[in-house]
Amino acid sequence: MPRFVEIPFSDSKEFESYVCDYFSIQYSTVFATYGSAGQNQYGIDGLHYSPSYNSKVHVIQCKNWNAKELKLSDILADIEKTKNLNIKFDVFHFVTSSKKSTKLQDDIANNLEKLTNNFSFDFQIHYYSDFFNDSLRHKNIVNKYFSMFLNEEDSPQIRDTKSLFMLARFIESSFVDIPYHISKARINETPAYSSLECLSTFQQTIPDGIFYDPKLNEYVEIFLEYIEKINHYRIPNFEFKYDQNIPRLFHLKYIGKPEEHNFIVTKIENLIENFSETFKRFLSYIKRNHYDFDIFKNYYVPPNI
The missing domain is CATH 1.20.120 (Four Helix Bundle (Hemerythrin (Met), subunit A))
Structure with a gap:
């Protein structure tokens, strides 16, 4: 399958929905967006209620920043908000459409203790550019978000x-x-x-x-x-x-x-x-x-x- 340049989302809520649909496939469960506009979401945008394939509880934070630079402080701000979240979780997934930065990747590697609240959960960062093409393998995602790639x-x-x-x-x-x-x-x-x-x-x-x-x-x-x-x-x-x-x-x-x-x-x-x-x-x-x-x-x- 040829590799395509990722298509940016203009609507951040649609990006969150897309990420939840993709993660539902990846973890064999059903992720849903968390909360609604105007509500305090305590640092997360998605979560699941049924068990995942590895029995861990996963939460998702999405940043649909197509032009804005992502910094470590942005991630830590959302991590801090989860301290008031009334849900115990095992893995915190930070998903972003921003461009990769070697500085940010270095900062993440050097600050894992802060990013995991003293290793009380796992932290993972996911770049949209890395999984966009893989998401095109799933017909329901293509049909819902990228109809231009339909093979029907x-x-x-x-x-x-x-x-x-x-x-x-x-x-x-x-x-x-x-x-x-x-x-x-x-x-x-x-x-x-x-x-x-x-x-x-x-x-x-x-x-x-x-x-x-x-x-x-x-x-x-x-x-x-x-x-x-x-x-x-x-x-x-x-x-x-x-x-x-x-x-x-x-x-x-x-x-x-x-x-x-x-x-x-x-x-x-x-x-x-x-x-x-x-x-x-x-x-x-x-x-x-x-x-x-x-x-x-x-x-x-x-x-x-």
Whole structure:
């Protein structure tokens, strides 16, 4: 089976559910998410009630931190919370989608006494990138969370529609509004425009493109080229100033050479105009070929971290 790049979860609760489903298979029991939003969960997100294959009681803490760096202090904070948990457990599983860090791995190896409350239970850390591909071996998980990998006899068109739904979960806008956010890219970096970077992850998932329709793959390639070319002129020549009133909105201030200002601005504006018009053609193509996908609907679910 080929190895795929892991698909990030935008919804942390869905990530917790996915982890519980996977661990249920691994430990031959049934894990459930613990508590609900707003409740004190005492450092855990999942647990099981029936015996595990090794007769030990396991609890799970999930951190769906796709961009945030995980530190030892973050783990210890959750370990500390378990002191008020009215459940005796044998193994504490810390599951994270953050990238691996040699510093953190060294810190864990050198602080096992703290991480196990003086060795009163076992501590294990699990990286999503390590078990994502293994989870794809289980049909119920693929069907529930990663329908793009289904091997059932769906038509290529239906599979591509499912992939569009999956992609839309990570873009902070309805598709029909994306040309507007692109048009603002000369003066602003909106969250919707920034989220288009997820196209790179989807492109890398399968070497020859995630879609069966070569036209859709071609559009993704074109969009990534536009983003790269726009960044080529924006990043070295503009300061991105954080908006104090609107989260994750940045205003662009020119800091490049004065004599190059008109040239650079013209280049960016031409690229933006072409990018926006190409995305509109992409919308027309989706309307004609993928009727179940609503280009007016915002499918994005913000991460809860």
